[in-house]
Amino acid sequence: MVPSARTRTILTLYTTADDVQCHRVRLVLAAKGVGYERVLVDPAKPPEDLFDLNPYGNTPTLVDRDLTLYDASVVCEYLDERYPHPPLMPIDPLSRARLRVAAVRIERDWLPEVEHIRAGGRPADAARKRLREHLLAALPLFRASKFFLNPEMSLLDCLVAPVIWRLPWLGVELGRDGKPAIDYGERLFHSQGYARSLTPEEKAMR
Known part of the structure; x- marks a missing residue:
């Protein structure tokens, strides 16, 4: 319970x-x-x-x-x-639509790579590289606001944060360039x- x-x-x-x-x-x-x-x-x-x-x-x-x-x-x-x-969603339809489209992209682009890594074997290394590339490409979105694409926590953060949390476990290193994504995660991870x-x-x- x-x-x-x-x-x-x-x-x-x-x-x-x-x-x-x-x-x-x-x-x-x-x-x-x-x-x-x-x-x-x-x-x-x-x-x-x-x-x-x-x-x-x-x-x-x-x-x-x-x-x-x-x-x-x-x-x-x-x-x-x-x-x-x-x-956990903004009031205006435009902002809500932007967050929903971003969630679709993450589900289609990031999550399959997470599953490939979890499955292990030779394909996992290529999946780590692709996931890292997806995350680095999204760095402007991590920088743009306190939360992902929104000034307040949203349903999209509830999808993004679990991926960031798993990066060490998945063996995905973002390096110095990925600091905005890591900092974003830390802001959420310390909440009750x-x-x-x-x-x-x-x-x-x-």
């Missing part, structure tokens, strides 16, 4: 221990201060009740009473609307909400 200082509403989140997308949802819940039951799933042996809730049997899967949601983007958007304080989002396995990554 994950305690909450703000609300006693109990959701159930099916999550793996170290997946970026699962961490993304846990970070949104922590930022909102929402209590929930954390059900850890072994991706090699998903429980039968998960398939009863989600036809794909994957994580993250969120259960809120009679509602079941899957796909991290859907879950995060729902949580931001269901628990509107603090808001970020600490609450971590599993023991994720804490051991640093």
Whole structure:
């Protein structure tokens, strides 16, 4: 059980221990201060009740009473609307659209490289190089504002920060040039909400 200082509403989140997308949802819940039951799933042996809730049997899967949601983007958007304080998306449609497009790019460009690295073998070295290149190309976005593409913490940060957190574990070195990305991560990592989002396995990554 994950305690909450703000609300006693109990959701159930099916999550793996170290997946970026699962961490993304846990970070949104922590930022909102929402209590929930954390059900850890072994991706090699998903429980039968998960398939009863989600036809794909994957994580993250969120259960809120009679509602079941899957796909991290859907879950995060729902949580931001269901628990509107603090808001994790800007008010104006243009800014919201910019953040959503950036999230799509990260999911398509960064996260596959994370998975290739985790899989190991010879392809992992090439994936490390590509991920490093993606991150260095994004440095102007890390420099532009206190948070990623936004002056306040947003749902996009809940996707970006877990990737930055994993870089030492993934063996990705950004060097001096990557300092803006590292500094960005450190600003988020020292918050109480970020600490609450971590599993023991994720804490051991640093």
